[in-house]
Amino acid sequence: MVKRILETEDSGLTRAWVIHPDIKDVKARRLASFALSEAVSLAEALPGLEVAGSEIVPLPKVRAGTLFGTGKIVELKNRLKEAEVELVLIDGPVTPVQQRNLEKEWGVKILDRTGLILEIFSDRAATREGVLQVELAALSYQRTRLVRAWTHLERQRGGLGFVGGPGETQIEADRRAIDDAIVRIRRQLEKTVKTRELHRAARAKVPYPVVALVGYTNAGKSTLFNRLTGAEVLVKDMLFATLDPTMRSVELSDGLEIIMSDTVGFISDLPTQLVAAFRATLEEVLSADLILHVRDISHPESEGQARDVRSIMADLGVDKDVPVLEVWNKSDRLSPDALEAATNKADRDEHIFLTSATTGAGIDGLLDAVSTLLRAGSTTEVIELGFADGKARAWLFGQEVVDSEEQTETGFNLTVTWSPAQKGQFEKL
Structure with missing residues (x-):
C-alpha cells in the first residue's frame, strides 16, 4: 500500500534520509544518538524505504518558518542532492509551514515523526477497528496539512484533493471533506465498539483472569507471547511489528487458565492523536488483572524506555492497584558481567523476572509468579x-x-x- 507510492522506477525503493534535530547540549549527545538510532529503526519499519543516510543536526534555535537556519538548510540540501534522496524523515514535530518551506527548498518530500508513525500504523493495522482508528488519527493530523502533496489517506480513500498549492476555496472544501470523513469514521467506530462490547461480554461469561503484555516497541513481547501461547503472532526485529492486540487462552502448569493479551508497543513521543485513538485498542490493558511489563534489558536506554511505558500507562488510566511484574527480556544478549548484575537485582526484587523469550530462560519462574499472584485473592x-x-x-x-x-x-x-x-x-x- 505504502510501497506503491514510495517506489521508484529504478530500484523499487524510495531513498530516505533521517534527521534528528538535537536541541540539547553536547553533554546530552549520547541520548541523541539513541534517538537517531530509534528514528532509523522507525524508517526501516516502513515498507518501500531505503535509508540512504542519517545524522544528528544540532539545533541551537528553532526557526519558525524553516526549523533550521539558512546555512544548515543549504548544507543539507547539497548532501541530500548528492545522496539522491527523495524523502526526508525528521525525528520530531514539524509545523505545516516548516514542512512546506523545507520541501520547497530541498525538492524532496518531508515526513515528521508523527507522520511517519501514522504511515507505519496505516501499513500494519489488521483489524477493522485498527484500520478505522488509524484513519481517524491520520485525518485529525492531516486536517492541518492540506497542502501536502501525498499521504496514505489518498491511497485508502481515493484522495481528498490534497494537491500542492490549492486556493483558499479548495482548502476549505478539503477541510469539509475531512470533517465529513471524520464523522463517518466515528459512526463506523461506534458499531465496532458495540461488537467489541459483545465479545467482551462473551468473555466475561468465562471470566478467566486477563494478563496483558505491555512494553516499549521491539522489547520482545510478541516472541514471549508466542512462546507462552503457541500463537503465530508476527515476530520481527522492527518497531511496531505488532499493532492490533491478540488474545489467547493459556493453561498454566497448576491448571489455572488465563487470557493473555499482546498489545501494540509503546514509544516515546507517541503522537497524541494515536494515544487517544488507540485507547480502545488498549482496553485489554485497562481491564487486566495483571500486567507484565516486558523490557529489552539489553537496550542501552532500557530504563528510559521503561519510564515512557509507565508514563503512557498512567495517561491511559491504568488502575494503580493492578499488580505489575517487570519482565527483563533478552537476557541472552547481555554480556556476562551485565547478566550477573541483572540476575542479582532480579533475585533481590520479587517483582522482577530475568527472561529470554528466545531461549526460554526464566519463563517457568515467571509463570509460577503469575499463577501465585492471580490465586492470591482466591x-x-x-x-x-x-x-x-x-x-x-x-x-x-x-x-x-x-x-x-x-x-x-x-x-x-x-x-x-x-x-x-x-x-x-x-x-x-
Missing part, C-alpha cells in the same frame, strides 16, 4: 444449590472451581475455591 466457600439450578452447577464445574460435591435432599452442597472475578460472575448468573 477463597474457599460452600454453596448450596437446588436441583433446578443445573445451569449454575454446570458453570461451576466448567470453571473447574469445584473441590467437592455432596448431594442433599434438596440439591447439592458444593465446596468451591474461586477468584473474586469468578465469584462476582457467579452472583450475576
Whole structure:
C-alpha cells in the first residue's frame, strides 16, 4: 500500500534520509544518538524505504518558518542532492509551514515523526477497528496539512484533493471533506465498539483472569507471547511489528487458565492523536488483572524506555492497584558481567523476572509468579444449590472451581475455591 507510492522506477525503493534535530547540549549527545538510532529503526519499519543516510543536526534555535537556519538548510540540501534522496524523515514535530518551506527548498518530500508513525500504523493495522482508528488519527493530523502533496489517506480513500498549492476555496472544501470523513469514521467506530462490547461480554461469561503484555516497541513481547501461547503472532526485529492486540487462552502448569493479551508497543513521543485513538485498542490493558511489563534489558536506554511505558500507562488510566511484574527480556544478549548484575537485582526484587523469550530462560519462574499472584485473592466457600439450578452447577464445574460435591435432599452442597472475578460472575448468573 505504502510501497506503491514510495517506489521508484529504478530500484523499487524510495531513498530516505533521517534527521534528528538535537536541541540539547553536547553533554546530552549520547541520548541523541539513541534517538537517531530509534528514528532509523522507525524508517526501516516502513515498507518501500531505503535509508540512504542519517545524522544528528544540532539545533541551537528553532526557526519558525524553516526549523533550521539558512546555512544548515543549504548544507543539507547539497548532501541530500548528492545522496539522491527523495524523502526526508525528521525525528520530531514539524509545523505545516516548516514542512512546506523545507520541501520547497530541498525538492524532496518531508515526513515528521508523527507522520511517519501514522504511515507505519496505516501499513500494519489488521483489524477493522485498527484500520478505522488509524484513519481517524491520520485525518485529525492531516486536517492541518492540506497542502501536502501525498499521504496514505489518498491511497485508502481515493484522495481528498490534497494537491500542492490549492486556493483558499479548495482548502476549505478539503477541510469539509475531512470533517465529513471524520464523522463517518466515528459512526463506523461506534458499531465496532458495540461488537467489541459483545465479545467482551462473551468473555466475561468465562471470566478467566486477563494478563496483558505491555512494553516499549521491539522489547520482545510478541516472541514471549508466542512462546507462552503457541500463537503465530508476527515476530520481527522492527518497531511496531505488532499493532492490533491478540488474545489467547493459556493453561498454566497448576491448571489455572488465563487470557493473555499482546498489545501494540509503546514509544516515546507517541503522537497524541494515536494515544487517544488507540485507547480502545488498549482496553485489554485497562481491564487486566495483571500486567507484565516486558523490557529489552539489553537496550542501552532500557530504563528510559521503561519510564515512557509507565508514563503512557498512567495517561491511559491504568488502575494503580493492578499488580505489575517487570519482565527483563533478552537476557541472552547481555554480556556476562551485565547478566550477573541483572540476575542479582532480579533475585533481590520479587517483582522482577530475568527472561529470554528466545531461549526460554526464566519463563517457568515467571509463570509460577503469575499463577501465585492471580490465586492470591482466591477463597474457599460452600454453596448450596437446588436441583433446578443445573445451569449454575454446570458453570461451576466448567470453571473447574469445584473441590467437592455432596448431594442433599434438596440439591447439592458444593465446596468451591474461586477468584473474586469468578465469584462476582457467579452472583450475576
